[in-house]
Amino acid sequence: MDKAHYHGGRPRSEQARAAILNAADDLLVEVGYAAMTMKGISEKAGVSRQTVYRWWSHKAEILFEAxxxxxxxxxxxxxxxxxxxxxxxxxxxxxxxxxxxxxxxxxxxxxxxxxxxxxxxxxxxxxxxxxxxxxxxxxxxxxxxxxxxxxxxxxxxxxxxxxxxxxxxxxxxxxxxxxxxxxxxxxxxxxxxx
Amino acid sequence: MDKAHYHGGRPRSEQARAAILNAADDLLVEVGYAAMTMKGISEKAGVSRQTVYRWWSHKAEILFEAxxxxxxxxxxxxxxxxxxxxxxxxxxxxxxxxxxxxxxxxxxxxxxxxxxxxxxxxxxxxxxxxxxxxxxxxxxxxxxxxxxxxxxxxxxxxxxxxxxxxxxxxxxxxxxxxxxxxxxxxxxxxxxxx
Amino acid sequence: MDKAHYHGGRPRSEQARAAILNAADDLLVEVGYAAMTMKGISEKAGVSRQTVYRWWSHKAEILFEAxxxxxxxxxxxxxxxxxxxxxxxxxxxxxxxxxxxxxxxxxxxxxxxxxxxxxxxxxxxxxxxxxxxxxxxxxxxxxxxxxxxxxxxxxxxxxxxxxxxxxxxxxxxxxxxxxxxxxxxxxxxxxxxx
Amino acid sequence: MDKAHYHGGRPRSEQARAAILNAADDLLVEVGYAAMTMKGISEKAGVSRQTVYRWWSHKAEILFEAxxxxxxxxxxxxxxxxxxxxxxxxxxxxxxxxxxxxxxxxxxxxxxxxxxxxxxxxxxxxxxxxxxxxxxxxxxxxxxxxxxxxxxxxxxxxxxxxxxxxxxxxxxxxxxxxxxxxxxxxxxxxxxxx
DNA sequence: CTGTAAACGAGACGGTACGTCATGTCTTTTT
DNA sequence: AAAAAGACATGACGTACCGTCTCGTTTACAG
The missing domain is CATH 1.10.357.10 (Tetracycline Repressor, domain 2)
Known part of the structure; x- marks a missing residue:
């Protein structure tokens, strides 16, 4: 067993995580912070909205990590x-x-x-x-x-x-x-x- | 004639202006900047939404003046x-x-x-x-x-x-x-x- | 004054009302009751979702009236x-x-x-x-x-x-x-x- | 070997089947048909969602059997x-x-x-x-x-x-x-x- | 004293994002 | 192969605020 604390279930998609952080980075430059939305990020990342909310609660959190x-x-x-x-x-x-x-x-x-x-x-x-x-x-x-x-x-x-x-x-x-x-x-x- | 360039019509209501600025001030303290909305200001001021938009375009403008x-x-x-x-x-x-x-x-x-x-x-x-x-x-x-x-x-x-x-x-x-x-x-x- | 109890404000759009009822009627035939959604009705009617909810609370209510x-x-x-x-x-x-x-x-x-x-x-x-x-x-x-x-x-x-x-x-x-x-x-x- | 056409693999859990049917029965009484969901059934039955979908495709089917x-x-x-x-x-x-x-x-x-x-x-x-x-x-x-x-x-x-x-x-x-x-x-x- | 015209209240409207929910599928490990 | 766990894409939910619009009403000055 590789993972330290496996608790069953499909593992988190690293691809989705990266896509979201990149999308946030890009959107900040393209449209600015104010016009940056959770919906916009999810769509730009090609990821479901739920997946974004599952791991972050604000756009600020995403941007910070990004x-x-x-x-x-x-x-x-x-x-x-x-x-x-x-x-x-x-x-x-x-x-x-x-x-x-x-x-x-x-x-x-x-x-x-x-x-x-x-x-x-x-x-x-x-x-x-x-x-x-x-x-x-x-x-x-x-x-x-x-x-x-x-x-x-x-x-x-x-x-x-x-x-x-x-x-x-x-x-x-x-x-x-x-x-x-x-x-x-x-x-x-x-x-x-x- | 008092006003310099009168062009007919009802004059701006000083009462409405003051009520809006006060409402903005109060709301900032009560709910914070983020939760402060144009709608909220107009309602708190007892003023129509259109009246707010007639004189200011952002909540920032109102808050600044206030x-x-x-x-x-x-x-x-x-x-x-x-x-x-x-x-x-x-x-x-x-x-x-x-x-x-x-x-x-x-x-x-x-x-x-x-x-x-x-x-x-x-x-x-x-x-x-x-x-x-x-x-x-x-x-x-x-x-x-x-x-x-x-x-x-x-x-x-x-x-x-x-x-x-x-x-x-x-x-x-x-x-x-x-x-x-x-x-x-x-x-x-x-x-x-x- | 025409309306019996006018209380100010823009009057309800008869056009929107009719479009919504028609859309509901059509959708029932086209996709069936189960697949009929409030969102679908509003889009088919070319009307905002809020306008639908303003006057009806369920698709059943709309369909009934329609x-x-x-x-x-x-x-x-x-x-x-x-x-x-x-x-x-x-x-x-x-x-x-x-x-x-x-x-x-x-x-x-x-x-x-x-x-x-x-x-x-x-x-x-x-x-x-x-x-x-x-x-x-x-x-x-x-x-x-x-x-x-x-x-x-x-x-x-x-x-x-x-x-x-x-x-x-x-x-x-x-x-x-x-x-x-x-x-x-x-x-x-x-x-x-x- | 008991089963007529055994093809290897773990046999279906009778316990899971019964738990699901019971959960459906209970939920109908508790929350009504409309608020009864596949997710709700699986959780109430203490069973994975996939297990429900493996054997039934609609909540109607479950309820019927139940x-x-x-x-x-x-x-x-x-x-x-x-x-x-x-x-x-x-x-x-x-x-x-x-x-x-x-x-x-x-x-x-x-x-x-x-x-x-x-x-x-x-x-x-x-x-x-x-x-x-x-x-x-x-x-x-x-x-x-x-x-x-x-x-x-x-x-x-x-x-x-x-x-x-x-x-x-x-x-x-x-x-x-x-x-x-x-x-x-x-x-x-x-x-x-x- | 009567128009005229802008300000005002009310509130409907098309949009759009919100955050949540259930769907059905998938990927992983365990039994 | 079945099962538990849970991540995932999808898409509707009902709500909130946006900024605009369309009414009727009010309030001033100008003729």
Whole structure:
């Protein structure tokens, strides 16, 4: 017996699962989040509506699962050794993600929903791609123990300005990641020296 | 003749207008943004559905008009003369607005919609309560001409961390406005001194 | 003002009403009662599903309204003056109705539903085309006051055998209406003479 | 080997068969024919859905098999020797069956379905509990050879009025079996004497 | 004081998505 | 081969809101 906990019955179709996630991804780009419906997803995936509802309860849940991997990948960074370079590279990736990537659009849509749908809010707080990636970068660039601020608050200082800039609809071209990275480092240092 | 361009017909009912805006405000608190519908608003306001559609095309438009005044008021600050005090007070008001005020909930809901509805995005960019209020505070606290950074980018530095903190669902209690205000001032000073 | 109790609002569309009743009639013939659905009716009528549900709650209700007039007409009889002729003619019409007419098929379907759906049962008991027509015929053929049996029971004696024959799926050709009419008259007479 | 044509494999489970028939019987009483579903039957019987479909194709088929024996039993009569007594007793049993017995409710439901489902119609014409029982009673009470009418038509005369009365939703209390039996006998006699 | 014309209430209408349900089939392991 | 388990495609269910429409009524100013 291969499966650990077999309880009888036809096994879940991996094909259907993939088709649904792909359909959700595609629909987000093609028609936007608002016009994306459970019905539309099921039809685009060539799958019954019931099958969609069997495994997910909201379009947000589907979209989250569909874009989580992409988000993680796009926000992952390679280290250069130089803290400033690393942080600047990360902020650049962050801006690219939020402003231009499909996965970023998915994230913004989900975060938007989360503002008035607690189910979605829980989804995001359970696995937060921005917070997670930022924590990793800061730890590796500056060292975990030398931080004068709780790690979580440091992420807010790093991410906050770019996040606000893009979410509030401002032009991402005007953002200068290197400058923001410098500010961040200087800020932490001056806090430390007090 | 009072009205500038009268073209005959019954004048718009101020009573209906007020009832609709109030209904929208109330419904946001009672059922949340997602469950708020044009039909629900019209019924709660005791007004025909057509009357709502005659003057507004989305629930976002109604909500925006209904909460704009409150937002402006809640984000307005009185000056003390001390820049640090002023900025800290403003950040405190900002957090209170975003995290606890009904008008702030409306703003978050609208900003959420704006992430996937360009009509709402335009609405917000046309009159941006956060940006406007922050610009005013920074100008008055630090002086317009001494800023080493474009005013708009300064607002992002000031607002960004708190904005991200709350929008991403983190606990607003952990925010320390005075600390953030200090950081902001120190940041601008060190930029200047280079 | 034309309408007796106008309470505002767009008036009901007579066109939609007629289209729905026609669609129901047609569908019964084309696909049969079981395969007839509310959705199918609305689509065939070129009408929204909500419009159907606004005025009727079951397909049985629609079918009843659609076929009631036809049933009444097909079971109406013209008098000849001779009781035997009249009753025989009526039974002939009854058999034709039950066994061959579309309206009769509708009636049989409804009566079938009534056996396990009390809502349909009420519908039929409120306006019973068989009972009504039979009562009229018996009254006019034999006189209301000379009956030795309650009128209702007389209708059962007259109608019963043919009704059972057809409903139980037997061949209507083997029914001899004139013979049944004779039996009925003889029966009443012999009851009277006791 | 016991079975005549054994072809290997697991034998049919008698337990499952009985559970299904019982479940059908129970469900008819509990929820009525309309709300009775194949799914419901299988769940109530604690049996896989496939097992139900393997042996029966409609709920009508199951219900028929489940109630046939009961019907036969309830409509069987013991002879007293007196034709009038025998026929009256039979009619009484018939009314009790149609109006009050669960098996009778099953029969009415099936006959209802038969009006718009030819598969069910065939089922009933293949084994007709009413016709069969009536034929037996008439033969034994009046003698097979002295009948002036084909036996089948005689059953219609005997059963028809009660059948119509109950199927059309009238109150069974108002039926007087003895009276109807008298009518039936008198009718046949007067036909004979012509 | 009488038109005229837009605002308003009421509510019907065609659409479309919702989430659920039962259908009958299938795929898997177990008996 | 039969059976339990349960996933699957299909398609109707009845409901909700959408935005539009068509009525009769109301309310202002203009002539």
């Amino acid at each position: 874009s989580a991997a992409d988000a993680e990948e796009e926000l992952a960074t390679s280290l250069t050794g130089d803290p400033l370079d690393d942080l600047a590279a990360y902020l650049e990736a962050l801006v690219r993600f939020l402003a231009h990537s499909p996965a970023g659009a998915a994230y913004r849509a989900l975060l938007g929903e989360a503002q008035h749908d607690s189910a979605v809010a829980e989804l995001l707080s359970a696995k937060d791609p921005l917070g997670d990636s930022a924590r990793v970068v800061i730890e590796r660039a500056l060292g975990k123990d030398t931080l004068p601020v709780p790690l979580d608050q440091a992420t807010a200082l790093l991410i906050g300005p770019s996040f606000f800039w893009i979410l509030s609809g401002r032009d991402p071209v005007q953002l200068v990641p290197r400058q923001l990275a410098e500010d961040f480092i200087r800020d932490l240092q001056s806090r430390q020296s007090r | 909460s704009a005044a409150d937002a402006e008021e809640e984000l307005a600050t009185s000056l003390t003369g001390d820049p640090l005090d002023d900025l800290a007070a403003y950040l405190e008001a900002l957090v209170r607005f975003l995290a606890h005020s009904p008008a702030g909930a409306a703003y978050r809901a609208l900003l959420g919609e704006a992430q996937h509805d360009s009509a709402v995005a335009e609405l917000l960019s046309a009159k941006d309560p956060l940006g406007d209020s922050a610009r005013v505070v920074i100008e008055r606290a630090l002086g317009k001409d001494t800023l080493p950074v474009p005013l708009d980018q300064a607002t992002a530095l000031l607002i960004g961390p708190s904005f991200f903190w709350i929008l991403s669902g983190r606990d607003p209690v952990q925010l320390v406005p005075r600390q953030l205000a200090e950081d902001f001032i120190r940041d601008l000073q060190s930029r200047q001194s280079r | 076929s009631a007039a036809d049933a009444e007409e097909e079971l109406a009889t013209s008098l000849t003056g001779d009781p035997l002729d009249d009753l025989a003619a009526y039974l002939e019409a009854l058999v034709r109705f039950l066994a061959h007419s579309p309206a009769g098929a509708a009636y049989r379907a409804l009566l079938g539903e009534a056996q396990h759906d009390s809502a349909v049962a009420e519908l039929l008991s409120a306006k019973d085309p068989l009972g009504d027509s039979a009562r009229v015929v018996i009254e006019r053929a034999l006189g209301k006051d000379t009956l030795p049996v309650p009128l209702d029971q007389a209708t059962a004696l007259l109608i019963g055998p043919s009704f059972f024959w057809i409903l139980s799926g037997r061949d209507p050709v083997q029914l001899v209406p004139r013979q049944l009419a004779e039996d009925f008259i003889r029966d009443l007479q012999s009851r009277q003479s006791r | 109630s046939a024996a009961d019907a036969e039993e309830e409509l069987a009569t013991s002879l007293t020797g007196d034709p009038l007594d025998d026929l009256a007793a039979y009619l009484e049993a018939l009314v009790r069956f149609l109006a009050h017995s669960p098996a009778g409710a099953a029969y009415r439901a099936l006959l209802g379905e038969a009006q718009h489902d030819s598969a069910v119609a065939e089922l009933l014409s293949a084994k007709d509990p009413l016709g069969d029982s009536a034929r037996v009673v008439i033969e034994r009470a009046l003698g097979k050879d002295t009948l002036p009418v084909p036996l089948d038509q005689a059953t219609a005369l005997l059963i028809g009025p009660s059948f119509f009365w109950i199927l059309s939703g009238r109150d069974p209390v108002q039926l007087v079996p003895r009276q109807l039996a008298e009518d039936f006998i008198r009718d046949l006699q007067s036909r004979q004497s012509r």
